[in-house]
Structures are given as structure tokens and as C-alpha cells.
Amino acid sequence: MQTSLSRPSPEATMIDAKVLLADLTRLLKRLEDDLRERALSPASDVPELRGQLQAEWQAARDAERTAETFESWAEQAITQAGVHWLLSCVFLRFIEDNGLVERPWISGTPQSGRLALARDRHDAYFRVHPHQNDRDYLFGCFREAGALPGLHTFFDGAHNPVFRLGISGDAAMAVMQFWQEVAADSGALIRDFTDPSWNTRFLGDLYQDLSEATRKRYALLQTPEFVEEFILDRTLTPAIREFGYREVRLIDPTCGSGHFLLGGFHRLVEQWSNNEPGRNRRDIAQQALDAVAGVDLNPFAVAIARFRLLLAALQASDVQRLAGAPDFRIHVAIGDSLLHGRRFGLSATEDMFQGAEHFAETGLAHAYASEDLAEVQAILGRQYHAVVGNPPYIVVKDAALNAAYRRHYASCHMKYSLGAPFTERFFELAVTGQGSQPAGFVGLITANSFMKREFGAKLIEQVLPRLDLTHVVDTSGAYIPGHGTPTVILFGRHRAPVGDGVRTVMGIKGEPSTPEDPAHGLVWSAIVGQIDRAGSESEFVSVADTGRAVFAKHP
Numbered sequence: 001m002q003t004s005l006s007r008p009s010p011e012a013t014m015i016d017a018k019v020l021l022a023d024l025t026r027l028l029k030r031l032e033d034d035l036r037e038r039a040l041s042p043a044s045d046v047p048e049l050r051g052q053l054q055a056e057w058q059a060a061r062d063a064e065r066t067a068e069t070f071e072s073w074a075e076q077a078i079t080q081a082g083v084h085w086l087l088s089c090v091f092l093r094f095i096e097d098n099g100l101v102e103r104p105w106i107s108g109t110p111q112s113g114r115l116a117l118a119r120d121r122h123d124a125y126f127r128v129h130p131h132q133n134d135r136d137y138l139f140g141c142f143r144e145a146g147a148l149p150g151l152h153t154f155f156d157g158a159h160n161p162v163f164r165l166g167i168s169g170d171a172a173m174a175v176m177q178f179w180q181e182v183a184a185d186s187g188a189l190i191r192d193f194t195d196p197s198w199n200t201r202f203l204g205d206l207y208q209d210l211s212e213a214t215r216k217r218y219a220l221l222q223t224p225e226f227v228e229e230f231i232l233d234r235t236l237t238p239a240i241r242e243f244g245y246r247e248v249r250l251i252d253p254t255c256g257s258g259h260f261l262l263g264g265f266h267r268l269v270e271q272w273s274n275n276e277p278g279r280n281r282r283d284i285a286q287q288a289l290d291a292v293a294g295v296d297l298n299p300f301a302v303a304i305a306r307f308r309l310l311l312a313a314l315q316a317s318d319v320q321r322l323a324g325a326p327d328f329r330i331h332v333a334i335g336d337s338l339l340h341g342r343r344f345g346l347s348a349t350e351d352m353f354q355g356a357e358h359f360a361e362t363g364l365a366h367a368y369a370s371e372d373l374a375e376v377q378a379i380l381g382r383q384y385h386a387v388v389g390n391p392p393y394i395v396v397k398d399a400a401l402n403a404a405y406r407r408h409y410a411s412c413h414m415k416y417s418l419g420a421p422f423t424e425r426f427f428e429l430a431v432t433g434q435g436s437q438p439a440g441f442v443g444l445i446t447a448n449s450f451m452k453r454e455f456g457a458k459l460i461e462q463v464l465p466r467l468d469l470t471h472v473v474d475t476s477g478a479y480i481p482g483h484g485t486p487t488v489i490l491f492g493r494h495r496a497p498v499g500d501g502v503r504t505v506m507g508i509k510g511e512p513s514t515p516e517d518p519a520h521g522l523v524w525s526a527i528v529g530q531i532d533r534a535g536s537e538s539e540f541v542s543v544a545d546t547g548r549a550v551f552a553k554h555p
Contacts, residue, residue: 014097014192017202021209023191024086027178028210031082034171040074049165053077056369063366065339067400079211080370081165083300085175088142088162090193090206091154091307093179095145097193100314100322105141107179109189115180122176133169134176138162149327150310154303159334159370161299198315200308207257207304208482218298219392219418221482222256226519227445227489228263230528231388234471234491235443236264239385242438245271248291250386251379251429253337254422255294258305260388261332262312264292269316282326285317293331293379295340299370302334333376337429338405338421339364340373341380344428346466346496383431383494385440391422393447393485411459419446420459423490427467433495439468440494448476448488452555460554468493469551471503473531477510477540478523501545505531509540 039049057073060066066073089106096104096114103121108114125137142162146155157163167175181190208220239248245268252260268288272279289309296302309330319325335341340363363380367373395415396402406412409421426442433439450456469492476486505527515521526540536543 014194015202017205020191020202021205023178024090024206024210027175028079028082028086030174031085031167031171032078034167035078035081035165036075038168039078039165040071046166052164060366060368061400063364064400064404065336065364065366066398068398076213076217077161078165079214080299081161082167083210083214084161084303085167086210087206087300087303088154088160089138089175089179090203091303092141092145093191094193094200094311095322098195098198099320101145101148102321102323105145106138106176107189107191109192109194110182110187115182115189118180134172135166135169138172138175139166148322149325150314150322150330152327153306153330159372160303161370164369198311200311203304203308204257204259207301214298214300218301219394220256220298220301221390221392223259223390223445224481224518225259225263226524227390227480228259228388231443231445231489231491232260232263232267232386235386235388235441236267239441240267240271243385245275246287248386249293249382249384250291250388251293251295251384252389253295253380253387253425253429254389254391255296255305255332256298256301256390258294258308258332260390261292261294261305262308264386264388265289265309265312265316268292282317282319285313286326286328288316289313289328289330293384295333295335295337295376295379297334297336299334302332305332306330331375331379333379334371335367335373335376335380336364337380338408338418338425340376342382343408344383344432344494346432346434346494380429383440384429385431387426387430387440387442388444389422389426390445391419391426393417393419393449411456411463413458414455416455417447417449420450420456422446423450423459424463427492427494430494433468433493441491442494443489443491445475445483445487445489447485448474449485451488457554461552465548465552466496468495468497469502469548471505471531472546472551473505473527474507474541475524475527477507478527479511479515479518479521480524481518497548500548502548502551503531503534504544504546506542506544507540508537508542 038044038046039053053074054070057070092105093107095101096108104114104118105121107118122137125140142155146152179191182188183190204222208215208222236250250264255261265288268291269284272284272287294305310328313328314325342363363377395417396405405421409424411420411424423446426444430440430442450459471491473489475489511521511523523540526538530536530538530541530543534543534545
């Protein structure tokens with residue numbers, strides 16, 4: 001199992017994640033109302049904002065990437081912009097409170113004098129720019145931060161929607177007051193991000209729960225650390241053994257807030273450190289960053305994943321101030337892993353999956369304003385030694401997007417769940433095993449509905465029989481926080497089937513009660529303890545090598 005080396009300790013931070021989430025949720029509603037008034041109202045004093053949104057929506061319609069009405073599509077664009085306004089401030093506040101910059105932009109603890117410094121900076125700005133407002137001040141903060149090493153991807157005017165959809169001066173004033181608020185009884189700053197361990201798990205909570213509409217649209221769901229480690233143990237770890245720590249590459253094509261990417265990064269830092277102890281720590285951090293890649297359709301998920309990886313790299317390289325940090329390259333991009341990038345079959349001449357002929361060499365040519373097309377095409381234009389993740393399980397409601405996936409993936413059958421095409425895509429992004437070339441490893445946790453419901457027939461009968469599916473692990477009886485949908489973990493390799501058997505962990509009995517620590521739940525412990533022992537049986541699971549032909553028949 002993964003050791004604790006390099007992974008930040010879970011010690012308590014000054015931030016209460018639940019309280020912060022509740023506070024930011026209320027503030028988000030204020031910003032959404034403000035942006036809606038500015039971008040969509042006929043009485044808006046910035047009518048060009050609506051025109052920009054309509055042009056972007058029309059381009060997506062023309063590319064058959066959406067069939068939504070403009071009003072519905074624009075609502076999500078407004079939410080994304082509101083969330084980015086908040087996250088951009090959260091990133092600055094975390095950097096400020098943890099001393100990564102000498103002078104704060106927005107706030108700081110009164111006891112340290114940093115709140116006074118932030119207010120002085122604010123006052124000085126308006127002495128020079130008396131006719132501007134707090135939106136302009138925040139723009140200035142973001143641009144100044146974006147000039148620091150490693151931060152340009154967060155405050156890039158071409159991609160961060162705050163620069164396209166600006167809030168009003170009054171809303172920006174409310175944002176500034178929010179971050180500078182102090183408790184009446186103690187005089188302490190209410191939202192203090194000071195944390196010696198730089199633990200960013202709270203950002204995962206914001207990713208999942210800040211916007212209910214976005215959570216439903218993208219099926220946002222964090223992967224618990226113990227599940228991530230179990231999957232990495234059986235994908236990245238053997239990939240390192242087989243391909244070598246210097247060569248290995250990992251991708252999470254549905255990376256969300258970056259749990260798998262962080263886990264992979266920490267393991268690779270450990271590998272480089274153990275094997276080359278004399279190597280410069282900054283170089284080790286960049287080598288590990290270069291070996292992990294992620295893509296997600298949700299822009300603010302990508303922003304969070306990038307920020308968490310940046311902090312992990314700073315920590316791994318013992319950097320305390322951004323001004324003296326390397327300009328780390330982080331390979332995480334906004335895009336659609338099912339439509340962008342190349343397709344890869346089982347051989348150089350065989351297109352394994354239907355629809356490959358519709359793809360150009362670099363996949364879908366359309367990109368939203370927030371997407372960096374060249375970057376996402378590059379990430380999805382190559383194969384990886386380990387492909388891991390927790391893809392969304394939802395049924396796509398947008399008719400154009402649903403049809404686009406159906407054109408390209410054999411497993412998109414009837415009212416399919418996204419888990420079906422993503423299973424295909426995960427395998428094809430793994431290095432193809434042929435001749436002397438070993439195959440890449442695949443591990444994903446997904447809904448088990450494809451095994452029972454009609455939409456799963458093509459995945460089971462046409463796609464999986466051509467792949468080396470190695471393990472099917474029934475996790476429906478385990479307690480996995482947030483996963484109300486019954487799940488299964490699939491492991492395999494991107495090559496033709498090897499051997500007649502598939503290691504199968506079958507559930508017997510579910511968790512009798514909610515465990516205090518899900519990582520040590522009775523069912524999960526049985527899965528971990530028995531998976532390598534064919535023929536074993538306990539109160540909760542049994543393990544067998546099942547004939548491969550069984551998994552080629554539906555249901």
C-alpha cells in the first residue's frame with residue numbers, strides 16, 4: 001500500500017470546510033444574480049456580454065456539441081463564472097495566509113498585521129485609480145498573481161471566465177468584505193487558511209458541493225483516498241515495475257478535483273527520491289508532474305486539480321515563496337475525453353472501436369472559450385502506462401452530446417450511462433500491448449448498472465471480450481462515502497485477452513452498519529484482504545477465477 005511519505009498529513013486546518021462551503025454557497029448565489037443581471041438582462045449596462053455568450057453557444061450548437069437552449073446553456077456559464085470568481089479568491093487567500101507571497105492582496109490575520117497590509121494595498125490602489133471599483137482592483141490582483149511562477153494557468157485572461165464575465169463593482173465590494181470579515185467577539189479573521197501542512201482536501205469539498213446545478217450536470221463525486229490508493233496499487237505500482245519510474249505516465253481522463261493525480265504524483269516523487277536521492281528536489285517535482293495528466297469537462301474542477309498539484313510540487317521541492325519557485329508545468333486541461341484527442345485500437349491497422357473514422361488525428365476541433373484545445377489534444381493524443389479514474393455514471397440529457405458519443409462509441413446503446421463509453425475510452429488510452437510492447441494498466445470504479453440493464457449489452461458482448469479484463473470487483477456492499485449508486489471496480493490491460501479466467505470478487509453480504517472509518521469497513525477490508533486469494537470466502541465476499549466467457553454474456 002501507499003506509504004505516507006510526501007502526502008500531506010490530514011492535521012486540522014484553520015478552515016472549517018463545512019462552514020466555508022455554506023458561506024461560499026450563499027455568496028455564489030449573490031454573484032450568480034449579479035452576473036445574470038449584467039449578462040442576460042435587457043437593461044444591462046454591458047450588453048456585449050450577452051453577445052459574447054450567444055456567439056460561444058452558437059459555435060457549440062454548430063459543432064453539434066450541445067442542443068441546449070441559449071437560456072439553459074447561459075445559466076451554466078454564469079455559474080461557472082461565479083464559481084471562478086470565488087475560487088480565484090480562495091487560491092489567493094490560501095497563498096496569502098500560508099506565506100507564499102510577501103504582501104497579501106485581499107486579506108490576512110489581524111494579529112500578524114497582514115490584514116492591515118492588505119487594506120493599505122487596497123487604499124493605495126484607489127489613490128492611483130480613483131474612478132475604478134473593487135472589480136478592477138481584483139482584476140489587478142489576479143493579473144499580478146498570474147505573473148508569479150506556476151500561477152499563469154489560473155489567472156490567464158484567455159481562459160479564466162472572470163475576465164470575460166466580470167461582476168459589478170458592488171458585488172466585488174461584497175467579495176472583499178467577505179474575505180476581510182473578523183469575528184466581533186475575538187477580532188480574529190473568520191476565514192483563515194493558515195495550515196502548516198498545506199492540506200487541500202477542503203477544495204475537493206468545494207468542487208463537489210459548491211453548486212448543486214453543476215454537481216448534477218457533471219455528476220461531481222470525489223473518490224475517497226482509500227479507493228484511489230487501492231486502484232493505484234494495482235495500476236501505477238505494477239506499471240512502474242514494468243515500464244520503469246523514468247518512463248511511466250499516468251492519466252485520469254475524468255480527473256475532477258485531482259485525487260488520483262495527487263496520489264500518482266506523490267508515488268512518483270517517492271520513486272524518484274528513493275532511486276535518485278542526489279537529484280535536485282525541484283527537478284524531481286517536475287519529473288513527477290510530467291508523468292501525470294488529467295482532463296475534465298468541468299472548468300472549475302480543472303482549476304482545483306491544477307492548484308492542488310502546484311501546491312504539492314512546491315511542497316515536494318521545499319519551496320516556501322512563489323517568487324523563488326520554478327515555473328512548474330502542470331498537464332491538466334479542460335476538455336471532453338470522449339470527443340477530444342486521438343483514438344487507439346488494439347493494433348496499428350485496426351480501429352477497435354466504432355466511430356474512429358469520424359475523428360481527425362487530434363479529435364474534435366471545437367473548444368469552448370475556457371478550453372485550451374492544443375493542450376487537451378496533446379494530453380489525449382498519446383497513450384499512458386496507467387489509466388485510472390472514477391468516470392461519471394449519468395445519462396447525458398443534452399441530445400446533441402448524447403448523439404455525438406453514440407456515433408463514436410460502440411458501447412453507447414439504448415439509454416446508456418456515461419460509464420459505458422468511458423470504460424472503452426479508459427482502455428484505449430492505455431498503451432496498446434502488441435509484440436514485445438507490454439500493455440498499459442487500467443483501473444476504474446464505475447456504476448455496476450451496465451452489468452444488469454439493457455444498455456450494457458454492447459459493452460459486455462462487443463467491447464470487453466476483445467480486451468484483457470483481469471479483475472471484476474463487486475464493491476456494491478462496501479461503504480464508500482458519497483457513492484449511493486452500487487459500484488464495481490474493473491482492472492485490465494489494453495491488449496487481447498490473456499488466459500481463460502477473470503479474478504472475480506463477489507459480494508455476499510453488505511456492510512452491517514456505517515463504519516467509523518470507511519477505509520476499515522468490514523466489506524472493504526474483506527475485498528482488500530481476499531482479492532489475491534482465489535477460492536477464499538468470508539462472511540462478506542468470495543473470490544474466484546471465473547471463466548472469461550461468463551463476462552461476454554449479458555446480463
